[in-house]
Amino acid sequence: MGKRLRTIILRLIGVMLVASWVAAGLLAVGAYQVLARTQPGCPDLQAYTPAEYPIPGQDVTAPYMMPDYETVTFPSRGTGIDLSAFYIPAADDPAAAPAVIIVHGVAACKNSPNVLLPAGMLHRHGFNALVLDLRDHGASGVEDSYHAAATEEYLDVLGAWDWLVHEVGIAPDRIGLFGYSMGGAAVILAAAEEPQVAAIWTDSAFADVEMIIDGLVESAPGLAWLKPLSLAYGRWVVGDDLLVNKPVEAVARLDKRPLFMVHGDADPLVGVEHAYALLEAYPAAELWVTSGSSHVESIYDNFDAYERRLVAFFERYLQHAADKPVFQKEGDS
Template sequence: MRLRTADSIVLSADYYAGVSGGPSYLLGHGFTGSSRTPNVVRIAERLRELGGSVLVLNFRGHGASQGMSTIGVDEVADVEAGVGWLRAERPDVPVVTVGFSMGASIMIRYAGLGANPEAVVAVSGPGRWYERGTDPMRRLHFGVETRLGRLVLHRAFRTRVGGGWDVLPASPVELAASISAPLLVVHGDADPYFGVEHARMLAAAAARSELWIEPGLGHAENAMTDQLLERIHGWVRRTVGTSATMNP
């Protein structure tokens, strides 16, 4: 599929049509991921099997999408394009945004900036910017902030990095308090990128949050199990159902 954002970036996306009446999921991958990453495909297929319809974005600068990655700043326009498509395609069911790592920060920023998904799920997301306390994040900063690192990201991961971290936008934890929708924060206590304090600060800031600290869970898409996906889908069904009143 192709979607066009408000700032005229053409995004590629994959759609998994589910059963009539099930929730609509908008999935956002982590940095250097894509809609065709095997674990992202597995997650989308499992959510469809559970009864959801799933639209998986390639964020700008990733996969076959146009543009340059801003590491979570301008990507809120990508989410807006995806949510708009789902609302037009399936106007009578809730839209739930689900993000992993960078995708989690984008989904939180999108909802916190005044958007209206029926629910938000943030998995392995950062609460604050510029985390350098772990080896994986120090390597990520080298990739994003140096010419050599950006060349490696482009050649090895098809990830094109533009601006984004040269400015300081409002962080996820700053915007979490403005989210009106229910927020589920999922984080592993074995996450090598972000410690559990990130998840705790996000959940503490949001008005309607639930926090799951998962023993032994690693990071983002690669750590997701079918059992955890089933629990997340169950939370969505309990929280928004299939006959929930849609946000205007």
């Protein structure tokens, strides 16, 4: 083989290697975009407010509407990112009522009907509600248009908690947290960080985002090599390490505080094994596995039971008025 031909072949090999690495990098970026990209502004849900939103499967919806609300802003704890939220004060004596912060999941926002519904359930039983837009979602500040799998968003939950304590004047032992999906992971991390958080409710929360990623890899084993490349892109380019500060590790720091977890056994996105992993890590938690429910659908599939359990849990642990009985619904079990 002549020297010139050998040089040409080596250059072609080099070009092919570079091209393959570029292609791999583009695929890794694309995979990370699918996994973590958000849609700030929540344009498809802006028509919904606490005063008017749909409740599938329910003929009577008026008791869950909240016409007297205000949109408030405050900073995330320690970051300065401006956050937006709906604040719905209790109808009777808001200063004396407990409060619950409601937190959405990925690609949702404070306008999402399934986020407004638990606020409505609690509000009609005398609670203040604060429905939060996490960073890079809804009307809150845009950091990078990627979520960080709750590893940063928990600071937004703490910003909401700080606002209720320092601006509204609600005592810490009368403030609870509610979170769906990634919001559930965020409220666990927030409570682990802030020892004064009084009580936590999660629905479809993940224990460890790596379990979700590994499940995706198992469904497409030929693309397993994308996992480390995609996570490296997130870590070094976006600046988010999705694998730090895992809820399944943080939950032990709740230190016997009340945690109630709801999870559907037909959840295709965050399998029920996440709930069992959290329960194993924190045996003090209560777990309600709902039969046949998909991701964040338990509240619709078990409407009456969900309301009863939700209200009773926070009435019990947020030091509700002594003369107000724990909510019970006739015929509910």
